[in-house]
């Protein structure tokens with residue numbers, strides 16, 4: 056494994072010859088290229104940073120839910136069995152992670168649970 060300094064030097068060496076590095080960030084229904092700082096790329100390579108989380112402004116758990124639910128917000132209700140409802144909130148598909156978080160933070164419900 057390379058050290059942080061070796062990684063940063065390798066990234067800088069590539070950039071000096073014209074290579075542009077992007078993080079291919081998972082998104083609902085695909086991926087999007089996102090720019091990251093050299094320091095963040097090195098920290099990601101070292102396993103010290105959840106880069107997708109940092110770039111989207113979501114926690115790692117929020118990020119996983121956003122991508123797994125294809126951009127939909129999951130119902131916040133608890134079922135009679137004590138589990139979180141797996142249904143989605145109506146009209147909640149959002150490709151913008153910050154808009155998705157703003158809606159998810161309101162703890163909305165699916166139509167079955169009054170949403």
Ligand SMILES: [Zn+2]
Nearest residue numbers: 130140165168
């Ligand atoms: Zn529900």
